[in-house]
Amino acid sequence: MATTKTVANRAIKARAKATPDRIQNDILSTKAIVNQQIVGNAIHHVAETEELTSRDLPKGDISVPMNLWLDHKTELQARTGLVAVQIAADEFPEDFADEYADIPMIVLPMVAHIDGRSYSHAYKLRTRFNYKGEIRAIGDVKYDQLSFLTRSGCNAFELPAGENLETALNAFSEMSDVYQPSADGGALIFSRRRAVH
Amino acid sequence: MYKYDAVDKTIVSDRVEQFRGQVSRHLAGELSAADLAPLRLRNGLYMQIHAHMLRVSIPYGLLSSEQMHALAQVSRQYDKGYGHFTTRQNIQFNWPELADVPDILKDLSNVEMHAIQTSGNCIRNISSDHYAGVATDEIIDPRPYCEIIRQWSTLHPEFYWLPRKFKIAVTGATQDRAAVKFHDIGLEVVHNDANQVGFRVYVGGGLGRTPVIGKVIKEFLPREDILSYCEAILRVYNLHGRRDNKYKARIKILVNAMGIDDFRDEVEAEWAHFKDGELKLHDVDFETMQAFFPKPAYQELESGDERVAKWRDLDDRFKAWYDNNTVDHIQPGYRIVNISLKEHGVAPGDATDSQMDAIANIAEQFSFGEIRVTHEQNLVLADVREQDLLDIWKALDADRLATPNIGSVNDMICCPGLDFCSLANASSISVAKQINEKFEDFEELYNIGEVKLKMSGCMNACGHHHVGHIGILGVDKKGEEWYQLTVGGDASNNAALGTHLGKAIAKDKVSDAIGDILDVYKDLRSDDERLLDTFRRVGIDPFKEKVYSEEV
Numbered sequence: 235m236a237t238t239k240t241v242a243n244r245a246i247k248a249r250a251k252a253t254p255d256r257i258q259n260d261i262l263s264t265k266a267i268v269n270q271q272i273v274g275n276a277i278h279h280v281a282e283t284e285e286l287t288s289r290d291l292p293k294g295d296i297s298v299p300m301n302l303w304l305d306h307k308t309e310l311q312a313r314t315g316l317v318a319v320q321i322a323a324d325e326f327p328e329d330f331a332d333e334y335a336d337i338p339m340i341v342l343p344m345v346a347h348i349d350g351r352s353y354s355h356a357y358k359l360r361t362r363f364n365y366k367g368e369i370r371a372i373g374d375v376k377y378d379q380l381s382f383l384t385r386s387g388c389n390a391f392e393l394p395a396g397e398n399l400e401t402a403l404n405a406f407s408e409m410s411d412v413y414q415p416s417a418d419g420g421a422l423i424f425s426r427r428r429a430v431h
Numbered sequence: 432m433y434k435y436d437a438v439d440k441t442i443v444s445d446r447v448e449q450f451r452g453q454v455s456r457h458l459a460g461e462l463s464a465a466d467l468a469p470l471r472l473r474n475g476l477y478m479q480i481h482a483h484m485l486r487v488s489i490p491y492g493l494l495s496s497e498q499m500h501a502l503a504q505v506s507r508q509y510d511k512g513y514g515h516f517t518t519r520q521n522i523q524f525n526w527p528e529l530a531d532v533p534d535i536l537k538d539l540s541n542v543e544m545h546a547i548q549t550s551g552n553c554i555r556n557i558s559s560d561h562y563a564g565v566a567t568d569e570i571i572d573p574r575p576y577c578e579i580i581r582q583w584s585t586l587h588p589e590f591y592w593l594p595r596k597f598k599i600a601v602t603g604a605t606q607d608r609a610a611v612k613f614h615d616i617g618l619e620v621v622h623n624d625a626n627q628v629g630f631r632v633y634v635g636g637g638l639g640r641t642p643v644i645g646k647v648i649k650e651f652l653p654r655e656d657i658l659s660y661c662e663a664i665l666r667v668y669n670l671h672g673r674r675d676n677k678y679k680a681r682i683k684i685l686v687n688a689m690g691i692d693d694f695r696d697e698v699e700a701e702w703a704h705f706k707d708g709e710l711k712l713h714d715v716d717f718e719t720m721q722a723f724f725p726k727p728a729y730q731e732l733e734s735g736d737e738r739v740a741k742w743r744d745l746d747d748r749f750k751a752w753y754d755n756n757t758v759d760h761i762q763p764g765y766r767i768v769n770i771s772l773k774e775h776g777v778a779p780g781d782a783t784d785s786q787m788d789a790i791a792n793i794a795e796q797f798s799f800g801e802i803r804v805t806h807e808q809n810l811v812l813a814d815v816r817e818q819d820l821l822d823i824w825k826a827l828d829a830d831r832l833a834t835p836n837i838g839s840v841n842d843m844i845c846c847p848g849l850d851f852c853s854l855a856n857a858s859s860i861s862v863a864k865q866i867n868e869k870f871e872d873f874e875e876l877y878n879i880g881e882v883k884l885k886m887s888g889c890m891n892a893c894g895h896h897h898v899g900h901i902g903i904l905g906v907d908k909k910g911e912e913w914y915q916l917t918v919g920g921d922a923s924n925n926a927a928l929g930t931h932l933g934k935a936i937a938k939d940k941v942s943d944a945i946g947d948i949l950d951v952y953k954d955l956r957s958d959d960e961r962l963l964d965t966f967r968r969v970g971i972d973p974f975k976e977k978v979y980s981e982e983v
């Protein structure tokens with residue numbers, strides 16, 4: 235494997251915290267879609283702020299920003315209840331490769347659905363780091379994003395309040411075929427045709 | 432040409448129904464206009480000044496007669512009886528109703544057409560050489576490669592929400608007619624020392640506000656790796672391209688900011704993770720795909736035709752058309768015919784429904800039922816017998832499609848400008864008319880020879896003015912329309928951006944200024960130099976002096 239080189243906008247040493255690419259407010263939805271089923275939800279997703287400390291955390295199931303996890307891992311692991319970890323659009327999954335064995339669920343908070351970076355994050359988590367836990371997209375995630383996020387490796391979603399989850403389930407069956415592999419293990423169209431010929 | 436199999440049909444018809452659902456959720460108030468916008472854009476539907484505009488994909492510019500008839504029918508049934516062929520080899524309809532668009536797409540899917548990814552920040556239609564398969568300078572036929580990339584990039588789940596749009600072009604000839612150095616990725620065929628087929632890969636070219644000539648990221652990419660390498664470039668771009676400023680979001684800005692060497696290192700490191708995986712292509716994939724683009728059933732013919740030769744002597748108009756609008760073919764006894772969509776007084780690239788039907792019929796009768804769209808907004812009949820040229824000319828002429836101006840000043844590229852575009856600073860179609868009127872004397876046009884004139888109504892550069900031998904850019908000066916001229920741009924192998932002539936010119940003086948530039952050229956040219964060659968030899972100053980000399 236080639237060595238990974240650091241590019242200009244990745245500064246692992248001094249990781250930015252409250253960038254515009256991070257969710258600005260906590261997210262707590264009553265429902266989620268997990269493995270294409272609507273289920274109740276109690277996970278409290280804690281937004282990243284410059285001042286956030288481990289003492290500010292709510293009780294119960296939570297997801298925390300990666301920075302908080304890295305700084306307070308032992309303390310967080312001692313909690314009862316779920317501690318999921320967020321990877322923001324402007325973070326890079328390869329920077330946390332050593333952590334995934336300890337993280338039960340990864341949350342991809344999307345500030346704007348037109349920002350496609352989380353798709354690549356999910357893809358890398360599944361294909362490169364072989365992450366088997368739940369990958370959940372939250373934030374500005376609606377009906378029309380669910381199918382491609384699923385193909386890229388997400389298997390759980392929380393939609394903004396007001397979205398109709400029943401209708402959104404149609405997203406999973408709209409497209410019945412695909413041309414290319416992604417994290418869904420699909421084959422390239424040409425290799426499928428090769429098999430036929 | 433490529434024929435859909437069950438998979439292609441399923442994907443296209445599912446996408447039509449998905450889009451129908453998106454539109455009806457919108458009309459029912461369940462999907463906001465803001466949320467619909469990026470979705471409709473990814474299916475070619477824009478909102479313009481007057482109405483919606485639908486851009487339909489013509490993969491690498493290739494159309495069958497049946498498809499051309501279908502486009503004519505769409506323009507008749509759902510639009511105002513015309514369509515506009517674009518610089519990226521697509522077609523646009525300017526007046527469809529939102530509620531009709533799903534039906535339009537359904538009709539088009541019956542002839543294996545779609546509007547998938549013709550706009551929006553995703554991978555766009557793959558463009559290529561309009562003489563593919565018939566050019567005398569062709570090394571390999573680029574069409575199978577285009578189709579392979581088209582399928583891989585269609586509804587690619589990871590690259591649907593890029594920082595900005597992404598355009599890929601492929602050329603397989605020594606003369607680059609696909610402007611590969613002005614695309615986000617440009618693929619130029621090359622053989623390596625072992626005589627294997629591969630591509631030189633350019634990255635980060637583009638026009639728009641910041642015109643940049645693409646840089647070589649890989650000197651030789653074996654053909655079996657084209658998809659994985661493109662995927663690596665796209666992933667690096669998706670993750671690192673700027674998203675905070677849409678004018679700095681194209682890959683060209685990222686490549687310039689990182690430097691091509693660091694960018695290459697990043698791509699190679701990414702590529703190493705999966706280069707020999709599922710995306711690797713096999714020889715049989717190319718063979719299977721090439722079989723969709725067979726040589727047509729040519730007859731064994733001698734070059735030259737007596738009747739055509741005789742009529743060239745007898746009829747000046749036919750001779751002019753033959754000399755300007757037809758091109759040598761690899762097959763003896765055949766020629767390539769260009770159909771000019773630059774008739775005087777018509778917006779460049781526009782064709783009416785009856786013209787489209789006529790072209791489809793002529794292609795059916797004389798050119799194996801195929802038509803190509805060029806990035807210079809003309810059409811091509813690629814496989815015409817020389818002995819049929821006179822008949823074709825008459826048929827085209829009857830529908831005003833035989834204007835003998837291909838490659839001349841009047842064969843200009845021109846964006847919609849103020850007439851249709853909300854971003855325009857200045858009108859371009861009326862300036863095109865002004866220029867057409869100034870150069871009505873075809874003898875004079877031929878004397879001037881090849882001049883690629885390209886005009887944009889604002890710095891977004893839809894009309895590619897940076898790479899015009901003469902470029903015209905509309906600028907706004909205190910609410911008035913002014914025009915900035917450049918000389919010496921070139922989109923082909925010796926890619927160059929035009930040099931500024933000087934300060935902007937008033938609207939009514941544009942064609943005079945072009946006249947001045949061409950006068951200087953005629954004075955200074957040696958032998959068979961084109962304007963571009965003369966400019967390269969003498970520089971901008973003589974042109975500048977003449978154009979600005981008459982000012983008070």
Ligand code: HEM
Nearest residue numbers: 517518519637638639640846847851852853854891892893
């Ligand atoms: C009618 C309204 C139109 C609008 C509002 C519009 C808008 C734009 C904008 C904003 C850009 C710049 C994108 C960027 O910065 O990357 C652009 C680029 C472009 N447009 Fe248009 N456009 C219109 C019509 C057309 C038409 C009709 C054509 C084809 C004839 C066209 C061809 C192009 C091309 C080829 C580019 C890319 C230039 C490059 O290589 O970067 N546009 N357009």
Ligand code: SF4
Nearest residue numbers: 846852855888889893
């Ligand atoms: S160049 Fe400017 S004026 Fe012309 S179509 Fe593009 S955005 Fe509109």
